[in-house]
Amino acid sequence: MALAHVAPRMEGAPSIGEAYGLYLSDLELVAPTSTYRAKRSMLKPLADCEDGLYQLGAISREMIRRRLGGTNASANVMRAHLSAFGGWCVDQGWLAQNPVRSIPVPKLHPLPHRWLRAEELKRLWQAA
Numbered sequence: 001m002a003l004a005h006v007a008p009r010m011e012g013a014p015s016i017g018e019a020y021g022l023y024l025s026d027l028e029l030v031a032p033t034s035t036y037r038a039k040r041s042m043l044k045p046l047a048d049c050e051d052g053l054y055q056l057g058a059i060s061r062e063m064i065r066r067r068l069g070g071t072n073a074s075a076n077v078m079r080a081h082l083s084a085f086g087g088w089c090v091d092q093g094w095l096a097q098n099p100v101r102s103i104p105v106p107k108l109h110p111l112p113h114r115w116l117r118a119e120e121l122k123r124l125w126q127a128a
Helices: 016-030 031-044 044-049 061-069 074-091 120-128
Strands: none
Touching: 016 031, 016 044, 016 074, 016 120, 031 044
């Protein structure tokens, strides 16, 4: 998997996979169970980065796009989880800055209003 942008990491920082495991260990101690499970589920692909080839800071727009496969709402949720992980890595001193902060929040496009057809209005009126 080629990553388009790899930000520099701090000396002695673990791989993404190693950091993910440590993040979950810390999160399990302080977060509600539902939060822990949601983050574990959404960020599970990070666990596959155990070979050390994927360095911290390699979170990119392409990585998020590959991970997503749904709506803009799911993109926002994924971005939020990745941002929390990136912020935690900054707090640990492994990254100089959170790489997700430079990735724009996906815009939500509301669905157009669907007007009732004449026959639907008639049935609604008769049912009332």
